[in-house]
Structures are given as C-alpha cells and as structure tokens.
Amino acid sequence: MNAPAPPGGTPPRLQLTGISKIYPSVVANDKVNLTVQAGEIHAVLGENGAGKSTLMKIIYGVTHPDAGEVFWEGRPVHIESPRAARKLGIGMVFQHFSLFETLTVAENISLAMDEKAAPAALAPRIKQVSEDYGLPVDPMRLVHSMSVGERQRVEIVRCLLQQPKLLIMDEPTSVLTPQAVLKLFESLRRLAAEGCSILYISHKLDEIQALCDQATVLRAGRLSGTARPKQETPRSLAELMIGKELPVCHLEPRPTAEVRLALRKLNLNSDDPFGTALKDLDLEVRSGEIVGIAGISGNGQQELLKALSGEARLADPAALQIMGQDAGGLDPAARRERGLCFVPEERLGRGAVPDLSLADNALLTGYVPQYGTGMVRRGLVQRAAVTDFARKVIERFNVKCGGAGAAAGSLSGGNLQKFIVGRETLLAPKLMVVAQPTWGVDIGASMLIRQAIIDLRDAGVAVLVLSEELEELFMMSDRIAVLADGRLSQAVPIASTSVNQIGIWMSGTFAASADGGAHHAQA
C-alpha cells in the first residue's frame, strides 16, 4: 500500500482511463473511462457490440488495450494475463462457461485455482463457500449432468474461493429463472457488503435497476454516460444505451380461428445422451394467435424444435398435426409444403449455410412450390426470382449486408437473424415456429423482428415462439406455456398470469398439461 492516497481517502478499487482497443474491422473501445469503488455493484450497460465484453476482457487480462491506463487500488498496472488478474484479486464469471464437462466440480475448480490444491482437498472448502453464499453445489458431481444454473454457481464459487476483490459477471442472468435471479442477487449483495466490488454486465434494465449502485453505459465502443440506476427510469437508461427512444411493439387483441398446429401426447426420446426426452406434450396453436413457450434451454427445447421442424420424426404421426392433418411422420420439406415456416435457434448451420450467398440461402427454403415464390420452374432455378426475393427481404427488414450476393456467414448475428426471419415471413406461412427470435440481437432490431412476427399473427398466421427471455414473451404472446424438464405446462392467456408464476413453472413445478381446454373459450 505505497500508493499515493488521492484526495478523498481510499483510492477506487479499479479505475480505467482512456482505454482504446482497435480490431482490424471495428473499434471495440474508444477512450473508455470506468471507476469502480470498493464494495460497489457497478453495472456496465450496453447493447450487443457496444464493447462491454472487450472491456471486461481487458480488465481480466485476456486481451490488452491499445491505449489507456488501468489503475488497481490507485496503482497503475499492466494486466498481462488472467493469471495476473487473479493475482490482483479479480475474478470473472464468463457468459459462455469455461467448465470441463467430463470432470467433476472439484476437478474443475482445482484446475482454475492458482494454488496447486488437489480436488479432494478442495471439496470441503467448496462446500463451505457454496453454502455460505447460498449457492449450493456438490463438489463430486460431474459437470455434464448439471443444469446451466448449477454450472453458473460452480463458476461463481470458483471465483469466490479465491476471495476476489473484484468480481466480473458477464450477462449472468441470461440462463436463470426469475427466482434464481433473485437468489443470485442476494448472494451478490452479500458479497458486496463484505467489500467485494462487482462489475455487472447486462442489457437488462430492470435487473440493473434492482441490483446496481452505479452504471457506466457504453454505446458503439464509446462511453455514452454514467448514471445511478436507482434514480433513473428504464426509459432514460435505454436512451443512454441506444441513443434514442426505446421502440415498442403493439399487440392488439384479435379473435382466433381454426387450430393450425396441434400436439397430442407428443413423446420423443432425445438422441443426445445429455438431452431431455419430451413427455406427453399437448398444445394447440390457432390461426391469429401467438403462443409463447418459456423455459430455459436444455429442458427439451431442442428436442421440441426438432419434433416441430421434422428433423426428428415421431413414431406416432397423429402426435403432431399441421392444418388439421397428421404430420408427425413427415420430413421437413413435406411439412413446409403444408405451410409451416421455421426459424431455428442456430442461425449458422440450421438457419443458414454460412458459405452460401443470401440469395442461395433464400432459395434453400423458398424453393418449396407451395410457397408460390416462383424460384424454381420445371426443376430449374430462376436466378432472377431468387435474387429479387433476397433483395426484397434485405430491403423490407433493413438487413445490413453487402447485397444479395453476400455470404450468410459475413453478416453479424443480428442482421442474419433479421434476414432469416424476413425470409420465412415473406414465404407467407400458414404456421410459423420461431426459436429465440432475438437472441443476441440489439434492441432496435429486436423490436423490428417482434413486430414482424406480430404482423404475421394479425394476418391470421398461427405462431409458436420459443424463447428464454420472459420479457419478450410477455410482450408478444397471446398465451404462454412453459417447457420444463421435457414437460409442457398448460398454455394460459398472458393477462391471467404473471412473470412470477411463469418463473415458478420454469423450475418444473406445475400440474401436467391437461390442456386443450384453457383457451377454447377464446375461439
């Protein structure tokens, strides 16, 4: 502690001044300043691509800044590596976990500790810390058998064992149920009360207001402001974050018509040994309504999507009905011929072929004659029609790209998603299934995508949306159901439920769907 004490007592725990990081194609950080006090929960707020993650990587020593200075407790430091960062007392919980699936919790934690402690010796300490902070984990369990929430606990406990002075959390709540989020917040508040500073990265305004003392807002790599979240409104925070007013989408009540998608006791075993089997799913989606399915990935979402798209065929053809006809045994092309359009969760690989141009990617689903796009005539591809269609999608959905000839893989995630949703929308579906419509998409584009889906519904399409973002589902669904542990809850009208109740359902506590009934009165 030989640092010169600045006026005003103790120096801030961490201070960044004028940090810049330039990548070949993008300026990730441009003269960013950030000050975190001891024991402070400090939000770093910004849209995808605003430069939050780069800034955190610089603090954790994963990358190095091109310009600017880092002060740790008043002293200038160069954080060369994550190891050096941990030595200072910085811990980081990554957005994409860095756990080893085939190893136990204790082995995983042992690997990440700088002191060479044997897994067996660590086990009691892991138990102790995890119980102290209300983050129960069993040190002897293999990671692959754990849920995402449990894995996150492991990551946090791993950081806590090193008694950090600064804990960085990158989008920690994206995989948690609302109740688990509250529990996490309790643990974090407790940690902060003990003097640990927390850098909390998120784009969820309500969470930041509930948790954080101070916020630094980034926009397009630059500092766009600092704020005390509790004294701001979500609106003013959003304006700092996106630089303009938060757009909204409108969902007017409208009558529904015939059932276009029905699941009747749908069962499916997962072909992934760590997947989740679907058990007796019942659901109806009618023309002119959006049914949202909430739930955290890994609860059967992938299996349900496969069952819906036709990637997995069902043993019982009657378990899935499209437009009133048995479709469980049909392949994806045959289902599309019946009027199904589909936006998968994985954009590259399932939604689009990375190396093909946008035009060719449009052809991949648009060739189906029933869509009437005229892309294929007598077995021959009509280039002009294909390119026209792709251009129409690009224009209508404001896709930022190098034209219809640009490779799908060259687009940013958000723009590619706009293209895929646009492509499926313009195919004039009768039934639309959308998975994670706005995952990783910035707020402006998210609203555009949601509005496009709502417009489909208003045109009489039956829409099924699977999403992890409850806020989104409450914004755009007529009815909502929960998929947890391979079981589907009843689909209830949005007005008759609450985030809280859906959150409880997401943890798997609901009566099995005796559905079909709840919404019939609406028809």
Place this chain on the structure above:
Amino acid sequence: MNVEHLIPFLASTAGAATPLILAALGELVTERSGVLNLGVEGMMLVGAVCGFIATLASGSASFGLLVAALAAMAASMIFAFLVLTLQTNQVATGLALTLFGVGLSAFVGRDFAGQTVPPLEHLHFPVLSDLPFLGPLLFRFDALVYASVLAVPLVGYILTKTRLGLVIRAIGEAPASAHAIGYPVIALRYAMVLFGGALAGIAGAYLSLGLTPMWVEGMTAGRGWIALALVVFATWKPRGVLLGAYLFGGVTVLQFHGQGFGLAIPSQFLSMLPYLATIVVLVLICRDPRTILLNKPMSLGQNFKADS
C-alpha cells in the same frame, strides 16, 4: 489342448502384447490431450531400425532402446510441428508420418537386413523363475514385459489422480477453456505427442531387439494400427489397453500355436481377429454413448490455435 503347448503359447502372448501395450499407452496419452497421431506404425518402424542399428554398433540393448525412443521422438516432433504449430490436418499428417516412417526405416536399414543381435536378456529371479509351470509363465521374461505391465497402472494413476493428468484431460476436452484459464495447451500437446513417440519407438525396438532380434523391412506388420485400435477398444482407459493388448497379442500368436492346439482355422482369419474385435467393441460401446462421451477426448483430432 495340453499344458506343454499352453505354456509356450501364454509366454509368447506376453511377448506379443508388450509392444502393443507400450505403443497404445503412448498413443492413449497423446489422444487424451486431444491429438490424434495416426503415425504410430511409422514411429515404431523408425524406433525398430534405429534401436537395432544402435544396439548392433554399441553392443548395448539399453543404449539401443534409448536411441529408439529418441529417434521416434524426433519423428513425432515433425508431426507435432506440422500439426500443432502449422495447424495441418491431424489425420493426413499422421498418415504421412506412417508412410514416411515406412520409407525412412527401409532406407536406413537397407544394409542391416538379415543381421542379428543377441535378444534382450531374460530376467532370472532366484527360486521364482525355477518354479514349475509358474516359472516360465510369469518369471522368465525380459524387463520390458514387466515394465510395460507396470506402466499401465502408472499411466492410469497419473491421468486420474495427479494434477498433470487433470490438465491433460482438460486440454483434451476443451482446449479453448484450458487456454482461457491459463494453461499452455500447445506446449502440453507437444509434450504428449513426444511422449507417445518415445513409447512407440521403444515398442518398435522391442520387435527388433526382443521378439525377433533382427531387422526386417516393415517388421511391425500392422502392430501400430492394432495399437491405435486398442486405444479405442480400451475407451481411452489404460487398464483396457492391458486387457486388449493381451487379448490381441494372444490372438496374434495363436496363428503360430494354432496347430499345436489342433485348430484348423487359417492364420489369415486369426490375423483379422484384432480388427474384427475392435469393430465389435466399437459397436458395443456405441450402444452406450455415455461411455464414449465421458472418456473420449472431446477435442480429439481438432486443431487448436490460441488467438491473441
């Protein structure tokens, strides 16, 4: 079937199994770190010829084994440099290493074909080696037979119980994560490839110094491939290598002892057996994907490049 045939059969099974254990253990460790080196056959041949020449020149089999290990390590170093530093395809590079080893060993050994060295000395334990039945069965082998068997639990212990083993398994499963925590993925993979090379070299030299103490072109006769199959057969677990090596070794020598047992199966069928057995085992273990997922190094065969 009678005992007088059984003892020589079992004794030569141990001899046949030894090079398989050594080569397969080396490859197992290499694969556990995420690198698939299909050049085992080539490295064994390089080890066999270099070990033979060194022993012939120096008169010392220990020196020969050392040279064999170093020579095969040098060969594996080429592989490691191509795959780990230059990021070439592991399968193609491994196959190239085998072809290279076949050619190089034939070239280096062309003046030595047909010459012989004294075979590796068989140990003699007082009392034990003179026991009837048990003596020739357990206590009259050369040191490498015992060393190879002891190496199995040793490697198993290192892989499962030590920090080094933990790190090896971690980089084999998720090199990017290991790198993020701060482990030197590439350096460790280099080390594991070299370790695999060294053991393959000793395995090769065991052929030219122990089993048939002479140099014959292409004398590994596919044992490198059997060793590779063994790693999968064992589902990447050392104890499975021991079991499989003695099983496959037994089948190999059955070709020569078959007549004594009154077996009328053509030897070609017997030489197919190890591969057939591997396929059968593959089918069986694939019925339980969990075994594979938990034991197969997840990044096996995939190159890793640390980004700045």
